[in-house]
Every structure is written in structure tokens, then in C-alpha cells.
Amino acid sequence: MNTPDVQGVADQAQVVGRYKVIPLIQEGAGESFNTAVAESDVQESLGLPGTLVDDWHDKAIARLGQLLKERRGLRVFMDTCTKCGACTDKCHYFLGTHDPNNMPVARQDLIRSVYRRYFTWAGRWFPWLVGARKLDKNLLQQWYTYFHQCSECRRCTVFCPKGIDTSEVTMAGREVLASVGLGQQYSQEIITKVKSVGNNLGMKPRALADVLENLEEDILDETGIPVRLPLDEEGADMLVVTPSADFFAEPHVDGLIGYAKVLHQAGIHWTFSSEASEAANFGLFTGQHDHMREIALRIRHAAMGLGVNRIVIGECGHAWRVAYSFLDSLVGPMQFLSKEHPRAEHICEVTHQLLQQGIIQLDPTRNEGVIVTYHDSCNVARGSGMGNVANGQLTIPRELLKASVPGFVEMSKDTVGQTTFCCGGGGGLLTDDLMDIRIKGSLPRAQALQAVVNSDQVTHLVAICAICKTQLSSVLPHHNLVDVRVTSLHHLVGDALVLT
Amino acid sequence: MFDTLLGVSFTLLALWAVLGTLYRIVTWVRTPSPLPIPLTPAPRTRLGVVGRLCLEIFLFRALARANTVTWVASILFHYGLLFILIMHMRFFFAYLPGWLIPFVVWSGWAVAAAVVGLCILLLRRIIVDRVRYISSPSDYLHLVLLLCIVLSGYALKRHWPVNTSTVGEFLRGALSFQWQPLPDGAVLVIHLVFVLLLFFVFPISKLLHGVGIVFTPTLNQRENVSVSVATKKGEHSS
Numbered sequence: 001m002n003t004p005d006v007q008g009v010a011d012q013a014q015v016v017g018r019y020k021v022i023p024l025i026q027e028g029a030g031e032s033f034n035t036a037v038a039e040s041d042v043q044e045s046l047g048l049p050g051t052l053v054d055d056w057h058d059k060a061i062a063r064l065g066q067l068l069k070e071r072r073g074l075r076v077f078m079d080t081c082t083k084c085g086a087c088t089d090k091c092h093y094f095l096g097t098h099d100p101n102n103m104p105v106a107r108q109d110l111i112r113s114v115y116r117r118y119f120t121w122a123g124r125w126f127p128w129l130v131g132a133r134k135l136d137k138n139l140l141q142q143w144y145t146y147f148h149q150c151s152e153c154r155r156c157t158v159f160c161p162k163g164i165d166t167s168e169v170t171m172a173g174r175e176v177l178a179s180v181g182l183g184q185q186y187s188q189e190i191i192t193k194v195k196s197v198g199n200n201l202g203m204k205p206r207a208l209a210d211v212l213e214n215l216e217e218d219i220l221d222e223t224g225i226p227v228r229l230p231l232d233e234e235g236a237d238m239l240v241v242t243p244s245a246d247f248f249a250e251p252h253v254d255g256l257i258g259y260a261k262v263l264h265q266a267g268i269h270w271t272f273s274s275e276a277s278e279a280a281n282f283g284l285f286t287g288q289h290d291h292m293r294e295i296a297l298r299i300r301h302a303a304m305g306l307g308v309n310r311i312v313i314g315e316c317g318h319a320w321r322v323a324y325s326f327l328d329s330l331v332g333p334m335q336f337l338s339k340e341h342p343r344a345e346h347i348c349e350v351t352h353q354l355l356q357q358g359i360i361q362l363d364p365t366r367n368e369g370v371i372v373t374y375h376d377s378c379n380v381a382r383g384s385g386m387g388n389v390a391n392g393q394l395t396i397p398r399e400l401l402k403a404s405v406p407g408f409v410e411m412s413k414d415t416v417g418q419t420t421f422c423c424g425g426g427g428g429l430l431t432d433d434l435m436d437i438r439i440k441g442s443l444p445r446a447q448a449l450q451a452v453v454n455s456d457q458v459t460h461l462v463a464i465c466a467i468c469k470t471q472l473s474s475v476l477p478h479h480n481l482v483d484v485r486v487t488s489l490h491h492l493v494g495d496a497l498v499l500t
Numbered sequence: 501m502f503d504t505l506l507g508v509s510f511t512l513l514a515l516w517a518v519l520g521t522l523y524r525i526v527t528w529v530r531t532p533s534p535l536p537i538p539l540t541p542a543p544r545t546r547l548g549v550v551g552r553l554c555l556e557i558f559l560f561r562a563l564a565r566a567n568t569v570t571w572v573a574s575i576l577f578h579y580g581l582l583f584i585l586i587m588h589m590r591f592f593f594a595y596l597p598g599w600l601i602p603f604v605v606w607s608g609w610a611v612a613a614a615v616v617g618l619c620i621l622l623l624r625r626i627i628v629d630r631v632r633y634i635s636s637p638s639d640y641l642h643l644v645l646l647l648c649i650v651l652s653g654y655a656l657k658r659h660w661p662v663n664t665s666t667v668g669e670f671l672r673g674a675l676s677f678q679w680q681p682l683p684d685g686a687v688l689v690i691h692l693v694f695v696l697l698l699f700f701v702f703p704i705s706k707l708l709h710g711v712g713i714v715f716t717p718t719l720n721q722r723e724n725v726s727v728s729v730a731t732k733k734g735e736h737s738s
Contacts, residue, residue, distance in 0.1 A: 022630075024629055025629050025630055025633055068531070069531060070531070070532060070534065071531065071532075071533070071534065072528060072529075072531040072532060072533040072715070072717055073533065073537055073716075073717045073718070075527065075528060075531045076528050076712055076715050076716050076717070077716075079524065079528075079706070079708060079709075079712055080706065080708065080709040080712035080713065080716065081706060081709070082639075082706045082709050083631070083634045083635055083636075083639050083706070084563070084570055084574070084631075085567070085570065085624070085625075085628065085630060085631035085634065086562065086563050086566035086567050086570060087566070088630040088631065088634065089630065090566065100630065100633045100634075103630060103633070103634065105634050106633065106634055109634065120704065121704055122638075122704050122705065128637065129636065129637050129638050129641075130636055130637075130638045130705075131636030131637075131638070131639075154539065154718075157539050157718055158539065158562065158565070159562055159563075159565055159566035159567075160562055160566075161556065161560050161562045161563040161566075161574075161713075162709050162712065162713050162716060163539065163556070163562070163713065163716040163718040163719035164716070164718075165537060165539070165717075165718045168537065289534065289535070324724055325535070325536050325537070325538075325724055326535050326536070329534060329535050329536065330535075343724075381540070382539055382540055383537075383540060384540060384724075385540055385541065385542075385723050385724055390541060390544070391541045393540065393541070394541070418540075418541065419565075
């Protein structure tokens with residue numbers, strides 16, 4: 001970890017607002033940061049070739065052609081880019097690495113050039129004129145490298161005059177790569193685990209039950225109140241599906257305790273499920289719609305098996321995007337849910353509603369001395385909504401925070417809300433072998449944070465995404481931000497809650 | 501003979517541009533869009549989507565947020581060109597209608613705007629290292645072609661005026677399959693050939709972006725429709 005690069009980034013981080021200085025491009029600056037290719041048993045268990053197939057060229061072109069026929073977004077995005085350059089300075093990985101292939105348009109061009117060469121008339125006959133390229137080994141390697149230096153956060157889309165969504169291109173690229181034998185070990189292995197055991201960590205039901213029991217004891221010791229964390233309780237009204245990191249990782253688990261306290265105080269009969277003990281859905285990251293669907297189906301199946309009439313998703317960014325935007329399309333409408341709650345809800349909107357109805361009370365003085373700033377997670381801010389109100393995904397978490405703590409400060413406007421900077425670890429990049437890229441990619445967020453630490457003595461950085469929390473906890477020290485605590489929103493809510 | 505060749509080329513390439521664009525639209529529309537990927541916060545009503553698209557199409561809102569220089573240059577160029585295009589409607593009338601007179605009188609300013617805009621875009625493409633990196637020869641040539649069209653047109657207006665009613669007959673003839681002669685003039689032919697080249701590249705290049713934006717799922721989809729339905733049913737009323 002202590003490479004000169006890391007130190008370099010940490011030095012830069014001292015200069016607040018530097019992300020606003022657009023770097024000069026530095027070709028190849030990011031090409032050495034690669035993530036491990038999936039092992040053959042992992043690939044094969046997902047029905048994919050274990051190693052790079054001999055006829056990879058033809059297979060890759062055929063798969064790309066198929067995706068172009070199946071995904072309108074991809075097809076339109078291939079055609080409409082004018083290379084205007086609006087996106088070129090908007091990606092945190094470009095700002096962190098200076099590698100031109102991390103400019104969103106250049107990342108898309110890795111595929112667009114191939115699209116033009118094989119699927120357009122102009123590219124077939126005049127490749128030199130329109131920047132069309134044959135897919136060779138070198139380009140395939142670039143696909144692998146740079147489609148794993150994109151967190152699919154869609155910040156570039158906000159600034160694109162044509163609305164081009166680079167994440168769709170990245171997903172297509174990863175999908176094609178996996179189909180010829182070059183899946184990513186981290187994401188593919190997690191998909192095999194969630195399919196076989198029920199969660200990304202491979203935590204068996206017995207172990208999960210033990211963890212929850214221990215947590216119940218901890219809460220009882222701390223508060224003297226028997227707050228329950230039920231598992232697989234048939235007849236419960238509400239199924240809570242949360243990222244499995246919430247069950248044990250810091251600072252996630254304090255958020256989990258927060259959910260339990262809120263639901264206890266509201267008197268809601270709820271349960272976790274061991275079958276759907278994971279909200280995350282890495283099928284989104286790898287672009288494999290069939291896997292995404294299969295993973296999402298577990299939630300439907302578990303909910304029907306337990307007989308619940310509400311589904312609630314814990315603090316997880318991409319899980320919420322899948323639940324809010326895709327669930328109907330993936331698993332069909334869920335008629336078994338109650339008429340009052342016909343879709344999956346976010347834990348924040350549940351808590352917010354309880355607060356508005358006066359069912360729970362929050363007392364910010366219980367979080368004395370806490371000054372928070374809020375990191376909008378990309379998939380929440382740009383990929384979903386919340387609470388049936390316009391901009392709810394931006395306002396509801398903030399309202400909950402303001403009700404829970406004495407001090408709330410916003411980071412610079414172009415780094416929050418719809419234009420929020422990614423934490424740098426999303427989209428399947430939260431793996432140790434990409435640590436260098438994760439540190440570099442978190443540069444803009446770290447600098448925006450440093451600014452409010454300096455100006456307003458911010459003590460806590462709050463996020464509602466398991467990936468953001470893990471990523472920010474591990475990279476902020478590299479930016480010399482050691483005194484800021486990365487915190488779950490429901491940790492602070494739970495501490496402020498008037499519990500009886 | 502040459503006039504007829506130009507006239508027939510005009511007819512065929514105009515058809516090519518229109519049919520080629522339609523073909524591309526059909527390709528887009530027939531491609532399924534399995535998962536909703538609107539960029540949120542997104543409108544919840546169809547009218548809201550129309551509003552969002554209008555902001556992007558007429559004001560280049562996203563570009564305004566992204567880069568002021570590119571936005572100014574793009575606005576100058578696109579609106580200059582639009583003004584000039586409207587001015588060209590004079591050729592579809594035997595007599596100049598009153599409402600077109602301002603467009604004819606002020607077209608010099610529109611040319612200036614378009615040329616300035618195009619030059620800034622071209623310079624930016626050459627000077628800014630990030631934009632140079634992503635540019636192919638065709639990206640420069642599109643700008644050069646548009647500059648050539650605008651400048652040759654301006655030369656026609658200022659220095660080598662042609663009989664506009666004969667040009668009108670030529671154009672109306674070419675579009676109604678009754679080809680008419682073109683007035684003499686090398687500059688006019690040059691201007692026309694550039695335009696024909698534009699017709700040719702339009703449906704097979706990025707110039708389709710203005711049409712494509714309407715079919716872009718991130719912009720034309722509503723936010724979670726089932727939620728809107730739920731809202732209408734009245735729960736969560738606040």
C-alpha cells in the first residue's frame with residue numbers, strides 16, 4: 001500500500017479544491033492497475049468459459065452484436081456521441097489518474113471504435129476516417145483494464161448533452177469480456193456465493209443467526225431494551241433485505257442496529273431472511289442481466305415464503321437502484337405486497353415516514369458534538385428515487401440527518417446531489433487488487449470533504465451505501481483524513497432515537 | 501446536362517438523408533429497452549419528459565453545466581445555422597413572404613454567429629489536449645464541411661449573387677422530380693456540392709445526434725412508473 005503513488009495522492013489531497021483543476025492527459029497512466037481475472041471454476045459455475053476462448057475475436061463481436069440488438073441505450077449511445085468533450089473532465093478516475101482512457105468518452109470509444117468497424121458502413125470502409133478499430137488482443141486488454149476503472153456511477157451522464165450513460169457501455173464491455181472467458185474474479189465470485197449461499201460473504205444461516213443473537217445482546221446491554229433482530233420469522237409483516245456487510249462490518253453494523261431500533265420503536269413486526277440475506281446485486285455491475293434477475297428473484301421468493309407484505313431495503317446504493325428502478329422489470333409486479341406499500345421501500349423512507357407521523361421521535365442532543373456532512377451515493381442520487389416525492393433520494397436522508405444531529409454541513413455543490421462524486425469503489429471495484437485506483441478515484445470526494453473539515457470542523461461523513469462506507473473508511477486515511485468518522489445514517493438515527 | 505446531374509443528385513441525396521435517418525430511428529425504436537435507466541431525479545410525467553428533452557434540445561442544459569466555452573460556441577453555431585436554414589425557406593416560395601424578410605436581412609449576423617461558433621469548436625478540438633485525444637479525422641472534417649457550406653453561402657450572398665427565383669425553381673424541381681436548370685456560377689455549384697456532401701454523411705454519422713437525443717433512455721424515460729401509479733392511488737399522501 002505504501003507505494004510512492006499513494007503518498008503522491010495524499011500530498012495532492014492537502015490542496016483543497018484541486019479537483020477543479022483539470023489535469024493534462026497522461027497516456028497509459030492507469031494501464032498498470034488491473035484486477036484479477038476470474039478463475040476458471042468460478043467462470044464455469046456461472047456457465048461461462050473458464051479461460052479466454054480460442055475464437056475470442058468472433059465470439060466477442062457476436063456477443064457485442066447481440067447486446068446492440070438487446071439494449072437500446074447501448075445502441076443509441078454508440079451513434080449519438082459528437083465527441084464534444086463535455087464529459088472529459090467529469091470522471092473521478094480521470095481526475096485521479098490523468099489517464100485519457102478514463103475520460104468517459106474515451107472509455108466508450110474503446111467499444112465505439114469496434115462498433116464502427118464491425119457494425120457501420122463508414123467504419124468498415126473508412127476506418128482511419130472515423131476512428132474505427134479492429135478488435136485485437138491489445139484492445140481487448142484495454143477493455144479489461146478500463147472497464148474495471150469505471151464505477152458505473154453515471155456522473156458523466158449528468159454533463160452529457162446527449163445523455164450518454166457510460167455505465168451501460170462499461171456493463172456491455174464487461175458482459176462481452178466475461179462471455180469470452182475474461183470475467184472479473186471479485187464480482188463473479190461474489191455472484192457465485194450469493195447464488196449458492198444467499199449472500200455475498202458466503203455466510204451460512206446458522207452463522208447469521210448467531211451474529212444477530214449477539215447483536216441483540218449488545219443492544220440489550222447498551223440500552224436495557226430488548227430490541228430484536230429476527231431471522232426467517234414467518235408471519236412477519238416486513239422483510240428487511242440489507243447488504244450483508246451490515247451484519248458484521250464497521251461502520252455498517254451500527255446502521256443495522258439503527259434499523260432494528262427504529263422498527264422496534266415503531267412496533268413493526270419484521271424479519272430478515274436467510275435466503276435473501278443480501279441486498280447487493282453484482283449482476284448490475286457485471287452487466288449480466290440473467291444473473292441480476294436470478295439474484296433479484298431470491299428477494300421475491302423469500303418475501304412470498306415468509307408471507308410478508310412489505311419489502312424494505314437497507315442502506316445499499318446499487319441494491320436500491322435495482323429495487324427501485326428494476327425490480328418490477330426483473331421479477332414482475334409483486335401483487336402480494338400490501339396496497340399501501342406496493343413496491344420495495346428504502347429504510348430511509350420508512351424511518352422518515354415514521355418520523356413525520358410522529359410514531360418515532362429523534363433527539364439530536366443525544367448526538368452532541370457531531371457535525372456531519374452527507375455523501376450522496378451515486379446509485380441513489382442518479383439511479384433511483386425515494387419516498388414518492390421529487391428529489392426524495394436527496395432530501396429524505398438529509399432531513400433524517402438534520403433531525404438526528406446538532407450540526408449538518410453540505411460539501412461543495414458540484415460534489416453532492418445529482419453531481420455527486422463517486423466514493424471511488426463502486427461498480428465492482430471494491431477489491432484489494434484495485435486499491436491504487438480506488439485511492440486515486442476518491443481524490444475529488446476526499447478534497448471536497450477536506451474543505452468542510454477545514455471550514456466547519458466536520459466530524460462524521462455519512463453515507464447510505466455499504467460500498468461507500470467500506471471504501472471511504474479505507475481510503476480516507478490515504479488522503480490524510482484520519483479524524484473524520486465514516487458513519488451509517490441509521491447509526492446516528494439509532495443514537496438519536498428516543499427508545500422505550 | 502450538368503444541371504440535370506446536380507438536380508438528380510440533389511433529389512437522391514435528400515431522399516438518402518431522410519430515409520437514412522428514418523432507418524436509424526427504426527433501428528433504435530425496434531431495439532428493446534429491458535431495464536428503465538432514466539437519469540434521476542427524472543420527470544414522473546410524459547409532459548415532464550417533453551420539458552426535459554426540450555431543455556436539452558433547445559438550451560443544451562447539460563452542456564451549460566459542463567463547459568461554458570463549448571456551450572457558447574455550440575449555441576452560436578446551432579442557432580446561427582437554424583437561422584440560416586429558415587432563411588433558405590425563401591426558395592420554396594415563388595414570392596418572398598413578409599415573415600421571411602427579417603431572416604433574409606439579418607442572415608449576415610447568423611453567418612457570423614455560426615462561423616464564430618464553428619471556429620471555436622474547431623480550435624477547441626485542436627488546442628485542448630483532452631478533446632484532441634478523442635477526435636478522429638471525421639470530427640474535424642464535419643466542422644470544416646459546415647464552415648465551407650456557411651462561407652460559400654455567404655460568398656454567394658455578398659459577392660456572387662445569383663438569381664434566387666431560378667435557384668428556387670431548381671430546388672422545388674429537384675424535390676418534386678421535375679428537374680429544372682440551375683443559374684450559372686461556380687460558387688453556387690461549390691455551395692451545392694458541399695450541401696450534397698452533408699446530405700450524404702448526415703444519416704451515417706454523429707450528425708444524427710440531434711435526432712438521437714429524443715430516443716436516449718436516460719433522458720426520455722420517466723422515473724419508476726409504478727411509484728407514480730402508487731402516488732395516484734393516494735397513499736403516502738403528504
